[in-house]
Amino acid sequence: MVDVFVRIAAVLSLPRSVGELYGILFISPEPMCIEDLMRKLRISKGSTSQGLKILRSFGAVNTTYVPGDRRDFFTAESALRKIVSGFVNEQIRPYLENGKERMARLEDLAQAEADNAFFIDRIDRLRGWQKRANALLPFALNLIKPD
Protein backbone atom coordinates (compact mmCIF):
# COMPACT_ATOMS: atom_id res chain seq x y z
CA MET A 1 0.00 0.00 0.00
CA VAL A 2 2.78 2.39 0.89
CA ASP A 3 4.27 1.47 -2.45
CA VAL A 4 1.21 2.84 -4.24
CA PHE A 5 1.93 6.26 -2.83
CA VAL A 6 5.63 6.04 -3.48
CA ARG A 7 4.78 5.63 -7.16
CA ILE A 8 2.37 8.52 -7.12
CA ALA A 9 5.07 10.62 -5.48
CA ALA A 10 7.49 9.71 -8.26
CA VAL A 11 5.02 10.87 -10.92
CA LEU A 12 4.67 14.18 -9.09
CA SER A 13 8.46 14.55 -8.78
CA LEU A 14 8.38 14.28 -5.02
CA PRO A 15 10.97 12.40 -2.96
CA ARG A 16 10.32 8.80 -2.21
CA SER A 17 10.15 9.45 1.51
CA VAL A 18 7.26 11.85 1.02
CA GLY A 19 5.24 9.11 -0.62
CA GLU A 20 6.12 6.70 2.16
CA LEU A 21 5.07 9.15 4.83
CA TYR A 22 1.72 9.82 3.24
CA GLY A 23 1.16 6.13 2.59
CA ILE A 24 1.78 5.07 6.16
CA LEU A 25 -0.42 7.84 7.50
CA PHE A 26 -3.13 6.94 4.99
CA ILE A 27 -3.46 3.43 6.35
CA SER A 28 -2.95 4.28 9.98
CA PRO A 29 -6.20 4.49 11.94
CA GLU A 30 -4.44 6.49 14.63
CA PRO A 31 -2.55 9.76 14.33
CA MET A 32 1.21 9.26 14.35
CA CYS A 33 4.07 11.29 15.73
CA ILE A 34 7.48 11.77 14.17
CA GLU A 35 9.05 9.01 16.17
CA ASP A 36 6.36 6.53 15.12
CA LEU A 37 6.98 7.42 11.50
CA MET A 38 10.75 7.13 11.82
CA ARG A 39 10.43 3.71 13.38
CA LYS A 40 7.89 2.35 10.92
CA LEU A 41 9.68 3.59 7.81
CA ARG A 42 13.26 3.35 9.05
CA ILE A 43 14.13 6.81 7.91
CA SER A 44 15.99 9.57 9.71
CA LYS A 45 14.46 12.33 11.78
CA GLY A 46 15.61 14.87 9.23
CA SER A 47 13.83 13.17 6.34
CA THR A 48 10.72 12.76 8.41
CA SER A 49 10.60 16.38 9.43
CA GLN A 50 11.30 17.59 5.90
CA GLY A 51 8.81 15.22 4.33
CA LEU A 52 6.04 16.25 6.69
CA LYS A 53 6.81 19.86 5.95
CA ILE A 54 6.28 19.25 2.25
CA LEU A 55 3.08 17.31 2.84
CA ARG A 56 1.72 20.04 5.07
CA SER A 57 2.66 22.69 2.53
CA PHE A 58 -0.09 21.49 0.23
CA GLY A 59 -2.44 20.21 2.86
CA ALA A 60 -1.93 16.47 2.41
CA VAL A 61 -1.47 15.91 6.13
CA ASN A 62 -3.10 17.53 9.10
CA THR A 63 -1.72 18.12 12.54
CA THR A 64 -3.83 16.88 15.39
CA TYR A 65 -3.66 17.55 19.07
CA VAL A 66 -3.36 14.63 21.44
CA PRO A 67 -4.20 15.58 25.03
CA GLY A 68 -1.44 14.98 27.50
CA ASP A 69 1.24 14.58 24.83
CA ARG A 70 3.66 17.28 23.95
CA ARG A 71 4.55 15.83 20.57
CA ASP A 72 2.91 16.71 17.24
CA PHE A 73 0.65 14.10 15.74
CA PHE A 74 -0.23 13.76 12.08
CA THR A 75 -3.00 12.26 9.99
CA ALA A 76 -3.47 11.91 6.24
CA GLU A 77 -5.93 14.31 4.67
CA SER A 78 -8.42 12.08 2.88
CA ALA A 79 -10.30 14.69 0.85
CA LEU A 80 -8.76 14.43 -2.59
CA ARG A 81 -10.00 17.85 -3.55
CA LYS A 82 -8.11 19.54 -0.76
CA ILE A 83 -4.90 17.76 -1.63
CA VAL A 84 -5.13 18.42 -5.35
CA SER A 85 -6.04 22.06 -5.02
CA GLY A 86 -3.31 22.55 -2.44
CA PHE A 87 -0.83 20.85 -4.71
CA VAL A 88 -1.88 22.91 -7.71
CA ASN A 89 -1.66 26.14 -5.78
CA GLU A 90 1.70 25.44 -4.20
CA GLN A 91 3.57 23.43 -6.80
CA ILE A 92 1.96 24.15 -10.17
CA ARG A 93 0.76 27.74 -10.19
CA PRO A 94 4.23 29.23 -9.74
CA TYR A 95 5.34 27.41 -12.90
CA LEU A 96 2.31 28.61 -14.81
CA GLU A 97 2.89 32.21 -13.82
CA ASN A 98 6.47 31.91 -14.94
CA GLY A 99 5.31 30.37 -18.21
CA LYS A 100 3.01 33.29 -18.94
CA GLU A 101 5.75 35.81 -18.39
CA ARG A 102 8.08 33.84 -20.57
CA MET A 103 5.51 33.68 -23.35
CA ALA A 104 5.07 37.43 -23.17
CA ARG A 105 8.78 37.83 -23.75
CA LEU A 106 8.62 35.52 -26.76
CA GLU A 107 5.77 37.57 -28.18
CA ASP A 108 7.96 40.63 -28.03
CA LEU A 109 10.63 38.80 -29.95
CA ALA A 110 8.02 37.82 -32.51
CA GLN A 111 7.05 41.46 -32.97
CA ALA A 112 10.66 42.33 -33.63
CA GLU A 113 10.94 39.67 -36.30
CA ALA A 114 7.58 40.28 -37.90
CA ASP A 115 8.94 38.93 -41.16
CA ASN A 116 9.85 35.51 -39.86
CA ALA A 117 6.65 33.63 -40.60
CA PHE A 118 7.91 30.31 -39.32
CA PHE A 119 8.92 31.68 -35.96
CA ILE A 120 5.56 33.40 -35.54
CA ASP A 121 3.74 30.22 -36.43
CA ARG A 122 5.63 28.33 -33.75
CA ILE A 123 4.86 30.87 -31.08
CA ASP A 124 1.20 30.79 -32.04
CA ARG A 125 1.22 27.06 -31.76
CA LEU A 126 2.85 27.14 -28.37
CA ARG A 127 0.27 29.64 -27.21
CA GLY A 128 -2.48 27.31 -28.38
CA TRP A 129 -1.01 24.51 -26.29
CA GLN A 130 -0.78 26.72 -23.28
CA LYS A 131 -4.40 27.70 -23.65
CA ARG A 132 -5.53 24.12 -23.75
CA ALA A 133 -3.48 23.18 -20.71
CA ASN A 134 -4.99 26.09 -18.81
CA ALA A 135 -8.48 24.99 -19.80
CA LEU A 136 -7.85 21.54 -18.40
CA LEU A 137 -7.10 22.68 -14.86
CA PRO A 138 -10.53 24.07 -13.94
CA PHE A 139 -12.16 20.99 -15.37
CA ALA A 140 -9.96 18.69 -13.36
CA LEU A 141 -10.74 20.58 -10.18
CA ASN A 142 -14.41 20.42 -11.02
CA LEU A 143 -14.28 16.69 -11.55
CA ILE A 144 -13.34 16.16 -7.94
CA LYS A 145 -15.78 18.69 -6.52
CA PRO A 146 -17.93 16.14 -4.65
CA ASP A 147 -15.03 15.37 -2.38
Add this chain to the structure above:
Amino acid sequence: MVDVFVRIAAVLSLPRSVGELYGILFISPEPMCIEDLMRKLRISKGSTSQGLKILRSFGAVNTTYVPGDRRDFFTAESALRKIVSGFVNEQIRPYLENGKERMARLEDLAQAEADNAFFIDRIDRLRGWQKRANALLPFALNLIKPD
Protein backbone atom coordinates in the same frame (compact mmCIF):
# COMPACT_ATOMS: atom_id res chain seq x y z
CA MET B 1 12.62 28.97 -26.17
CA VAL B 2 14.54 25.76 -25.67
CA ASP B 3 14.28 26.51 -21.98
CA VAL B 4 10.50 26.34 -22.18
CA PHE B 5 10.71 22.74 -23.28
CA VAL B 6 13.39 21.87 -20.78
CA ARG B 7 10.93 22.89 -18.07
CA ILE B 8 8.13 20.91 -19.59
CA ALA B 9 10.45 17.91 -19.73
CA ALA B 10 11.20 18.32 -16.03
CA VAL B 11 7.50 18.26 -15.19
CA LEU B 12 7.13 15.05 -17.16
CA SER B 13 10.18 13.49 -15.46
CA LEU B 14 12.16 13.40 -18.67
CA PRO B 15 15.88 14.16 -18.89
CA ARG B 16 16.91 17.69 -19.60
CA SER B 17 18.50 16.73 -22.89
CA VAL B 18 15.19 15.40 -24.18
CA GLY B 19 13.61 18.80 -23.63
CA GLU B 20 16.52 20.51 -25.33
CA LEU B 21 16.28 18.26 -28.34
CA TYR B 22 12.59 18.83 -28.82
CA GLY B 23 12.98 22.55 -28.26
CA ILE B 24 15.66 22.99 -30.86
CA LEU B 25 13.73 20.93 -33.39
CA PHE B 26 10.56 22.88 -32.62
CA ILE B 27 12.12 26.15 -33.65
CA SER B 28 14.14 24.82 -36.53
CA PRO B 29 12.53 25.44 -39.93
CA GLU B 30 14.68 22.72 -41.44
CA PRO B 31 14.99 19.06 -40.47
CA MET B 32 18.15 18.40 -38.48
CA CYS B 33 20.49 15.44 -38.30
CA ILE B 34 22.23 14.08 -35.24
CA GLU B 35 25.39 16.01 -35.89
CA ASP B 36 23.48 19.28 -36.20
CA LEU B 37 21.82 18.64 -32.87
CA MET B 38 25.08 17.72 -31.16
CA ARG B 39 26.70 20.90 -32.36
CA LYS B 40 23.82 23.21 -31.50
CA LEU B 41 23.23 21.80 -28.03
CA ARG B 42 26.81 20.81 -27.19
CA ILE B 43 25.80 17.37 -26.04
CA SER B 44 27.34 14.01 -26.82
CA LYS B 45 26.35 11.67 -29.59
CA GLY B 46 25.13 9.15 -27.03
CA SER B 47 22.76 11.59 -25.38
CA THR B 48 21.49 12.74 -28.73
CA SER B 49 20.78 9.25 -29.93
CA GLN B 50 19.13 8.26 -26.66
CA GLY B 51 17.06 11.42 -26.45
CA LEU B 52 15.78 11.06 -29.99
CA LYS B 53 14.87 7.48 -29.25
CA ILE B 54 12.71 8.60 -26.34
CA LEU B 55 11.09 11.37 -28.36
CA ARG B 56 10.32 8.99 -31.20
CA SER B 57 8.91 6.45 -28.77
CA PHE B 58 5.90 8.67 -28.17
CA GLY B 59 5.82 10.35 -31.53
CA ALA B 60 7.17 13.76 -30.56
CA VAL B 61 9.64 13.78 -33.42
CA ASN B 62 9.39 12.46 -36.95
CA THR B 63 12.07 11.09 -39.19
CA THR B 64 12.29 12.63 -42.62
CA TYR B 65 14.12 11.58 -45.71
CA VAL B 66 16.52 13.98 -47.32
CA PRO B 67 17.42 12.98 -50.88
CA GLY B 68 21.08 12.41 -51.47
CA ASP B 69 21.93 12.25 -47.79
CA ARG B 70 22.49 9.01 -46.00
CA ARG B 71 21.93 10.47 -42.55
CA ASP B 72 18.63 10.50 -40.64
CA PHE B 73 16.88 13.85 -40.34
CA PHE B 74 14.40 14.81 -37.67
CA THR B 75 11.58 17.31 -37.24
CA ALA B 76 9.38 18.15 -34.26
CA GLU B 77 5.85 16.81 -34.41
CA SER B 78 3.65 19.86 -34.02
CA ALA B 79 0.27 18.19 -33.50
CA LEU B 80 -0.21 18.32 -29.76
CA ARG B 81 -2.78 15.56 -29.85
CA LYS B 82 -0.36 13.11 -31.39
CA ILE B 83 2.29 13.87 -28.82
CA VAL B 84 -0.04 13.70 -25.85
CA SER B 85 -1.74 10.51 -26.92
CA GLY B 86 1.62 8.95 -27.70
CA PHE B 87 2.94 10.00 -24.35
CA VAL B 88 -0.09 8.67 -22.54
CA ASN B 89 0.06 5.35 -24.32
CA GLU B 90 3.77 4.82 -23.85
CA GLN B 91 4.54 6.40 -20.50
CA ILE B 92 1.27 6.54 -18.57
CA ARG B 93 -0.80 3.51 -19.49
CA PRO B 94 1.73 0.99 -18.22
CA TYR B 95 1.53 2.63 -14.80
CA LEU B 96 -2.26 2.61 -14.87
CA GLU B 97 -2.38 -1.08 -15.75
CA ASN B 98 -0.02 -1.80 -12.93
CA GLY B 99 -2.17 0.29 -10.63
CA LYS B 100 -5.29 -1.68 -11.48
CA GLU B 101 -3.60 -4.98 -10.78
CA ARG B 102 -2.28 -3.65 -7.53
CA MET B 103 -5.72 -2.47 -6.50
CA ALA B 104 -7.14 -5.88 -7.23
CA ARG B 105 -4.62 -7.37 -4.86
CA LEU B 106 -5.60 -4.89 -2.18
CA GLU B 107 -9.25 -5.81 -2.64
CA ASP B 108 -8.37 -9.41 -1.92
CA LEU B 109 -6.69 -8.34 1.26
CA ALA B 110 -9.79 -6.37 2.16
CA GLN B 111 -11.95 -9.46 1.72
CA ALA B 112 -9.69 -11.36 4.03
CA GLU B 113 -10.02 -8.73 6.71
CA ALA B 114 -13.69 -8.09 6.27
CA ASP B 115 -13.90 -6.96 9.86
CA ASN B 116 -11.42 -4.12 9.57
CA ALA B 117 -13.77 -1.29 8.69
CA PHE B 118 -11.05 1.32 8.58
CA PHE B 119 -8.93 -0.57 6.12
CA ILE B 120 -11.91 -1.16 3.85
CA ASP B 121 -12.83 2.48 3.95
CA ARG B 122 -9.33 3.45 2.86
CA ILE B 123 -9.36 1.06 -0.05
CA ASP B 124 -12.74 2.37 -1.14
CA ARG B 125 -11.41 5.87 -1.01
CA LEU B 126 -8.37 5.00 -3.04
CA ARG B 127 -10.58 3.34 -5.61
CA GLY B 128 -12.65 6.49 -5.82
CA TRP B 129 -9.53 8.51 -6.57
CA GLN B 130 -8.45 6.09 -9.22
CA LYS B 131 -11.83 6.32 -10.88
CA ARG B 132 -11.66 10.10 -11.04
CA ALA B 133 -8.15 10.06 -12.47
CA ASN B 134 -9.28 7.63 -15.15
CA ALA B 135 -12.22 9.84 -16.01
CA LEU B 136 -9.92 12.78 -16.55
CA LEU B 137 -7.84 11.14 -19.27
CA PRO B 138 -10.50 10.83 -21.96
CA PHE B 139 -11.60 14.37 -21.33
CA ALA B 140 -8.08 15.68 -21.65
CA LEU B 141 -7.62 13.84 -24.94
CA ASN B 142 -10.94 15.19 -26.14
CA LEU B 143 -9.96 18.74 -25.28
CA ILE B 144 -7.15 18.60 -27.80
CA LYS B 145 -9.13 16.83 -30.50
CA PRO B 146 -9.10 19.75 -32.97
CA ASP B 147 -5.35 19.36 -33.33
Add this chain to the structure above:
DNA sequence: CAGATTGTTCAGAAAATAATGAACAACGCA
Protein backbone atom coordinates in the same frame (compact mmCIF):
# COMPACT_ATOMS: atom_id res chain seq x y z
C1' DC C 1 14.73 29.59 35.20
C1' DA C 2 17.03 24.90 34.65
C1' DG C 3 16.47 20.71 32.60
C1' DA C 4 14.35 17.77 29.57
C1' DT C 5 11.88 16.74 25.36
C1' DT C 6 10.65 17.59 20.63
C1' DG C 7 11.16 19.63 16.02
C1' DT C 8 14.08 21.97 12.45
C1' DT C 9 18.10 22.99 9.80
C1' DC C 10 21.94 22.13 7.14
C1' DA C 11 26.70 20.37 5.90
C1' DG C 12 28.26 16.26 4.32
C1' DA C 13 27.43 11.28 2.77
C1' DA C 14 24.97 8.17 -0.06
C1' DA C 15 22.13 7.02 -3.76
C1' DA C 16 19.91 7.79 -8.06
C1' DT C 17 19.93 9.77 -12.51
C1' DA C 18 21.85 11.57 -16.69
C1' DA C 19 25.77 12.43 -19.87
C1' DT C 20 29.94 10.95 -22.07
C1' DG C 21 32.63 8.67 -25.46
C1' DA C 22 34.63 4.68 -27.30
C1' DA C 23 33.50 0.17 -29.08
C1' DC C 24 30.44 -1.90 -31.95
C1' DA C 25 26.72 -2.80 -35.33
C1' DA C 26 24.21 -1.64 -39.44
C1' DC C 27 24.02 0.00 -43.78
C1' DG C 28 25.17 1.92 -48.30
C1' DC C 29 28.15 2.06 -52.09
C1' DA C 30 31.72 0.79 -55.40
Add this chain to the structure above:
DNA sequence: TGCGTTGTTCATTATTTTCTGAACAATCTG
Protein backbone atom coordinates in the same frame (compact mmCIF):
# COMPACT_ATOMS: atom_id res chain seq x y z
C1' DT D 1 33.46 -8.13 -50.24
C1' DG D 2 35.83 -4.23 -48.24
C1' DC D 3 35.67 0.55 -46.91
C1' DG D 4 33.64 4.56 -45.10
C1' DT D 5 29.84 6.66 -42.87
C1' DT D 6 26.13 6.87 -39.53
C1' DG D 7 23.57 5.31 -35.50
C1' DT D 8 23.30 2.60 -31.12
C1' DT D 9 24.78 0.58 -26.84
C1' DC D 10 26.77 0.48 -22.56
C1' DA D 11 30.50 0.83 -18.95
C1' DT D 12 32.29 4.68 -16.77
C1' DT D 13 32.11 9.45 -15.11
C1' DA D 14 29.72 13.54 -13.73
C1' DT D 15 25.84 15.72 -11.82
C1' DT D 16 21.81 16.11 -9.22
C1' DT D 17 18.82 14.65 -5.80
C1' DT D 18 17.79 12.71 -1.47
C1' DC D 19 18.98 11.14 3.11
C1' DT D 20 21.45 11.32 7.39
C1' DG D 21 22.66 12.83 11.85
C1' DA D 22 24.44 16.04 14.88
C1' DA D 23 23.98 20.81 16.29
C1' DC D 24 20.68 24.00 17.33
C1' DA D 25 16.23 26.22 18.39
C1' DA D 26 11.82 26.12 20.39
C1' DT D 27 8.76 24.69 23.80
C1' DC D 28 6.97 22.60 27.85
C1' DT D 29 7.29 21.33 32.90
C1' DG D 30 8.16 21.71 37.51
